[in-house]
Amino acid sequence: MDLEQYKNEGIKARKNIDISQIKSIASGIINSFRNNGKLIVFGNGGSAADAQHFVAELTGHYMKERKALPAIALTTNTSALTAIGNDYSYNDIFSRQVQALCKKEDYVVGISTSGNSKNVVAGIEEANSIGAFTLGFTGKSGGKLAGICSDVFHSDSDITPIIQEIHITAIHMICAIIDEDF
Ligand SMILES: O=C(CO)[C@@H](O)[C@H](O)[C@H](O)[C@H](O)COP(=O)(O)O
Numbered sequence: 001m002d003l004e005q006y007k008n009e010g011i012k013a014r015k016n017i018d019i020s021q022i023k024s025i026a027s028g029i030i031n032s033f034r035n036n037g038k039l040i041v042f043g044n045g046g047s048a049a050d051a052q053h054f055v056a057e058l059t060g061h062y063m064k065e066r067k068a069l070p071a072i073a074l075t076t077n078t079s080a081l082t083a084i085g086n087d088y089s090y091n092d093i094f095s096r097q098v099q100a101l102c103k104k105e106d107y108v109v110g111i112s113t114s115g116n117s118k119n120v121v122a123g124i125e126e127a128n129s130i131g132a133f134t135l136g137f138t139g140k141s142g143g144k145l146a147g148i149c150s151d152v153f154h155s156d157s158d159i160t161p162i163i164q165e166i167h168i169t170a171i172h173m174i175c176a177i178i179d180e181d182f
């Protein structure tokens with residue numbers, strides 16, 4: 001891989017982050033918190049790490065001291081993940097947990113760079129059926145997630161790690177706005 005090219009692809013994708021969309025996502029999450037909702041986040045691989053990172057910024061704190069905020073990543077309970085994966089299927093690891101934990105006041109975030117991970121798509125479909133607001137973090141063509149979420153944050157790249165770097169940038173920006181509100 002040409003590292004100059006990689007760097008420039010990252011700069012291009014970062015420049016295309018839509019700040020007004022970041023603000024609108026943050027206010028949706030804030031509204032959910034104010035209505036006794038919580039944030040539920042999930043994804044695979046690097047996106048599982050992003051889901052956990054997002055939740056850590058909220059249950060702990062980001063840049064400023066404030067109260068703890070209710071957020072959960074569905075990627076951390078290895079007993080649940082292995083039991084659901086083993087007894088049902090890997091495609092069900094998030095949807096089953098969404099069925100167990102999600103309420104209509106919640107704000108549900110599925111992270112998939114392709115938009116096509118079956119377990120992420122199934123988790124969002126389950127949240128939609130409960131009536132929760134759903135946000136897809138995607139890239140590439142947006143995949144299936146682009147067509148099924150209430151809103152989509154699209155990272156302007158076809159390269160998985162660049163898409164992830166834009167996702168975590170967007171997540172940090174969202175956390176900065178949430179910090180100011182609480
Ligand atoms: O972190 C990376 C690549 O940077 C990988 O672990 C990557 O997340 C995995 O291949 C995922 O399974 C990709 O899934 P998705 O983003 O298409 O939903």
Ligand SMILES: [Zn+2]
Pocket residue numbers: 046161164
């Ligand atoms: Zn990675």
